Amino acid sequence: MKYKPEQLIVALDMAKTGPAMDLVERLNPFGVSFKVGLELYMVGGPKFVSSLVRRGKIFLDLKFHDIPNTTAAAVKRAATLGVSMLNVHASGGREMMSAAREAIEGLDNRPTLLAVTVLTSMNERHLSETGSPGSAEEKVNLLASLAAECGLDGVVCSPLEISSVKKTVSQNFITVTPGIRPAGEAFDDQSRVATPADVARAGGDYLVVGRPITRAQNPVEATRLILIEMGAYDE
Numbered sequence: 001m002k003y004k005p006e007q008l009i010v011a012l013d014m015a016k017t018g019p020a021m022d023l024v025e026r027l028n029p030f031g032v033s034f035k036v037g038l039e040l041y042m043v044g045g046p047k048f049v050s051s052l053v054r055r056g057k058i059f060l061d062l063k064f065h066d067i068p069n070t071t072a073a074a075v076k077r078a079a080t081l082g083v084s085m086l087n088v089h090a091s092g093g094r095e096m097m098s099a100a101r102e103a104i105e106g107l108d109n110r111p112t113l114l115a116v117t118v119l120t121s122m123n124e125r126h127l128s129e130t131g132s133p134g135s136a137e138e139k140v141n142l143l144a145s146l147a148a149e150c151g152l153d154g155v156v157c158s159p160l161e162i163s164s165v166k167k168t169v170s171q172n173f174i175t176v177t178p179g180i181r182p183a184g185e186a187f188d189d190q191s192r193v194a195t196p197a198d199v200a201r202a203g204g205d206y207l208v209v210g211r212p213i214t215r216a217q218n219p220v221e222a223t224r225l226i227l228i229e230m231g232a233y234d235e
């Protein structure tokens with residue numbers, strides 16, 4: 001798999017817009033993408049997202065999960081900000097995902113719409129405690145198939161499920177994988193993790209990396225090393 005730098009998505013999990021923008025400015029020369037999650041969205045709101053969209057490719061990771069009408073309306077609003085990627089929870093069901101997909105039909109530069117399958121922090125005990133006995137892989141494959149039937153472009157899953165999702169749905173179905181840890185790094189609260197090289201071997205499309213970059217002593221160097229491991233950095 002030959003990667004472009006934009007297939008590395010740096011998670012801007014920060015409580016203030018200033019440091020987030022600083023990091024964007026420092027990493028932008030690499031051509032990576034950025035992800036805005038709930039915390040940064042709560043402090044920066046749509047205005048901040050729009051200012052990031054002017055600087056690069058943005059994944060708005062708000063994981064919508066509500067009744068179909070409410071989810072579709074939120075997805076439409078998010079898409080009008082010009083983000084490249086956004087997501088809903090697959091467990092919201094067929095009608096919800098179909099309504100979300102319908103809401104962005106026909107937009108110029110329609111964003112990639114992803115379904116979150118099983119959070120990468122969840123292991124089999126967590127799944128069983130929340131009423132889903134069985135393996136994460138089974139649940140991810142079930143939800144990925146449903147998302148594909150609803151016309152979504154791909155899923156957020158763990159790196160460990162890339163191959164089975166591609167086999168179950170299709171090679172073109174996009175996988176976006178958080179839970180990436182360069183060898184020797186702490187897992188933090190992630191359970192189902194892999195290295196950037198593992199993702200490349202499995203043919204994953206986008207890698208989401210947060211703390212290994214944002215908490216690194218030198219985020220620029222950490223990014224460079226991950227891009228090298230992905231084969232996406234030409235010296």
Ligand code: C5P
Pocket residue numbers: 011013037061116117118119120121156157178179180188190208209210211212
């Ligand atoms: O710091 P770390 O690399 O663990 O960050 C992973 C990012 O990916 C976080 O922003 C988290 O919200 C997000 N994410 C995840 N699992 C999912 C979907 C998104 O960890 N299933």
